[in-house]
Amino acid sequence: MRRIANAGHEIASHGYGHQLVYKQTPEVFRQDVYRSKCMLEDLIGKPVIGYRAPSWSITEDSFWALGILNELGFRYDSSIFPFKNFLYGVKGAPRFPFRASQYCKDAGDLLEIPPSTVKMPLLNIPFSGGFYFRALPYPFINAFAKQVNREKHPTVFYLHPREIDPKQPRLNLSKRDALIHYYGIRGCKSKMTKVIRKFNCGAIRDVLL
Structure with a gap:
């Protein structure tokens, strides 16, 4: 810390x-x-x-x-x-x-x-972290983040440290919870690296307060 x-x-x-x-x-x-x-x-x-x-x-x-x-x-x-x-x-x-x-x-x-979402006709679509970030191809994440920026707001990304560690010990979870926790782990680090390189990133205290 x-x-x-x-x-x-x-x-x-x-x-x-x-x-x-x-x-x-x-x-x-x-x-x-x-x-x-x-x-x-x-x-x-x-x-x-x-x-x-x-x-x-x-x-x-x-x-x-x-x-x-x-x-x-x-x-x-x-x-x-x-x-x-x-x-x-x-x-x-x-x-x-x-x-x-x-x-x-x-x-x-x-x-x-x-956390950031994009507005669709029937509901808001999450994309900026967790399962949603891991499940979506990077071009969608990039496009959705740019859409939030066009609305004149920063995109709020989030990530658990475990989500960039494919070799972590796996918990004994139900099929649903295992999918939520582990789907897309292998590609998560490279996606976040692209985000950091593509966008001007900062902490909440510095950007939004």
């Missing part, structure tokens, strides 16, 4: 226990996020101002979490996915940054920064 921070990158919080927010009580969530924030700040000696929920799990059932993030001193959250599936997402959520007070009156000035 110190090496990453000293290299100029932003360190944000993903929580401590990596549990779905909507399966926690507000107090359990508060303790988990506070523990993570304090630990990271002690390690890097800098404020941690951003948060992203495990599996995008701030949904209609857990909008209360936005108020707690504001209470704990976060400046932005990036947990509300504007695409609904079986695990996460908020149908009709804005595609671009907005004030989280839209969903929680206690969120104050907390800024919500969604």
Whole structure:
């Protein structure tokens, strides 16, 4: 963590226990996020101002979490996915940054920064990270990112470190979850390398705040 921070990158919080927010009580969530924030700040000696929920799990059932993030001193959250599936997402959520007070009156000035999607006639299409990034051919990712830029917004890409390691130990998962976790792993690093070379990239704190 110190090496990453000293290299100029932003360190944000993903929580401590990596549990779905909507399966926690507000107090359990508060303790988990506070523990993570304090630990990271002690390690890097800098404020941690951003948060992203495990599996995008701030949904209609857990909008209360936005108020707690504001209470704990976060400046932005990036947990509300504007695409609904079986695990996460908020149908009709804005595609671009907005004030989280839209969903929680206690969120104050907390800024919500969604992962990028492209708008289609019936739904928003994810492309900028995770399974969607691994499953799509690079020309689609490139075209969709340019479309977001033409709408005068930065594209929010995201990547788990495990997604560039084809030799990682495999978990014993159901066929559905194995597909979500591992499909396209072998080509993921080369796609992200192309993104970094093709686009002018930066941290959320530097680009969107």
